[in-house]
Amino acid sequence: MVFTGKHVLLVITGGIAAYKMPQLVRLFVKQGAQVKVVVTENAKNFVTVKTLATVSQDVVYDDQYVSENTAALTHLELPLWADFVVVAPATANMIAKLANGFADNLASTLVLASNKPVYIFPAMNDVMYNQVATQRNLQHLNEGGLTIFAPETGPLAEGYSGKGRLPEPETIIETVYTAYYRHAHSQVLKGKRFIVTAGGTQEPIDPVRFISNRSSGKMGYALAKAARLLGAEVTLITTKPKLAPKGLKVVPVATTEQLQAAIEARYQQADAVVMAAAPADFRIATPAQQKIKKVAGEDELKLTLVKNPDILATLGKKKQGQFLAGFAAETQDLEVNAQKKLQHKHLDLIIANQVGQPEGGFDSDQNAGKMIFKDGTVQPIALMSKEQMAMVIMTAISERL
Structure with a gap:
């Protein structure tokens, strides 16, 4: 709203x-x-x-x-x-x-x-x-x-x-x-280059199936719009480009590895990266080249998964002055788990939000959570529209840039 x-x-x-x-x-x-x-x-x-x-x-x-x-x-x-x-x-x-x-x-x-x-x-x-x-x-x-x-x-x-x-x-x-x-809002981010990511990645099982998650991309889209409204030059890297807001520079990707490559190709020139995308933690070790068929008499299908790269942790190690922000979607111990990610990934900000609630979170138009900064500041965000929440987040980032 x-x-x-x-x-x-x-x-x-x-x-x-x-x-x-x-x-x-x-x-x-x-x-x-x-x-x-x-x-x-x-x-x-x-x-x-x-x-x-x-x-x-x-x-x-x-x-x-x-x-x-x-x-x-x-x-x-x-x-x-x-x-x-x-x-x-x-x-x-x-x-x-x-x-x-x-x-x-x-x-x-x-x-x-x-x-x-x-x-x-x-x-x-x-x-x-x-x-x-x-x-x-x-x-x-x-x-x-x-x-x-x-x-x-x-x-x-x-x-x-x-x-x-x-x-x-x-x-x-x-x-x-x-x-x-x-x-x-004055153009407080004018001259700044932002990378914003959105959507859940898709790891192929075969040519017609993939592993993904419930991320709709709405929070990332709202963040990209808010950064642009505050004057930033924004590149939106997303797994759902057809749903992206008009007027943004959009880079389409599908897999976690493609997402990582797209970010790293632009990371050196960026002033800030806001990682709202939900990369899959694992991918199929060897995706099938043809559609996997059901076989008579076989009631199980075993898939071998391998770990995907941790994009935020990798970016955190490469930081050269960039402001790095990520999200922690948790079902329990919200602030504790978010603090661990903040420190482990060398982030400047993590936005922690409780998923699995009746309101907010995945595929909702609303969200709530806490902004946790590396200096120890914790700022709660009440339930509000994702557009409003995005403006709160981007305003806070602008104050630290």
Whole structure:
């Protein structure tokens, strides 16, 4: 829930894409935000106030609300309440008003009265979008500190494809998340090179079977995103590249030995390595070249396993100033076992988390644990989303870099 505790002010203007906004509200709420919605009169032609009130569980603000509540300073109170403002869809008309300082309705007034981050998502016909006047207005808004996100190319209301389409709500959520946390957190890792690993390795038994574990890669993906938001140059080495977040440099691997080779090839240039991947401790001594068949009368199949290299311990011995962090997924004696790994592998930080619990751990969107540093500092992390936990971890690492 990456927006837990955040106040989102959503301004909806009168474009056809306004019909998507109830879903955007639902997604913000699902991610922990409290949402207040403001609509223009034209927006109500495309989406109902009742629907927006239902999904936001709050009153919907419009010009009629202002006229009926004359004592309230709604245009000032809402911007003060908000952590950030999203204008979606933003029509050419609203963009022109904001660029030229017009405040002739509640929507335009509260945006102009806001000193919080404002994210503008233009959506209109492609010809309107490409007009000199529209582009000039967008440039004025950008120069004034508002953040503009270009529309997508795709099917338009006119029946053909062009640049002017509002991104899907899921894309807007991801875009706002990235922009807001870049704004909220200074680029403290700018110039630093990070290697982050994710996912469980796969050790082949034969061409169709392998040994692996329950690691989903979600924690590693969140850590890579957090490092990038804080300004780092990030290389994500993962066993599940198709699920990796967009915009990251991704190196796909499968086995523990491939993971080790990929890290070591980049280790000398790295400032930090965060090992969130779950390498298999053992591999098949000699994987079969052909699919292993069941044999009549044989009820057992014996596999000979050999130990895989300990990647973190190897990196710890080669350290030349790199910050090295790892994870300890334990089912018992959490802190004791984590401390042993911290010392044995020469780590700067180990994140210990209890697996096998009802909430958190493998394949969950949430996690909890303890950060244990080599200087003896222990910092508990309460149950929270993996995105939030990743930001806590990366912020702590940045303070030590």
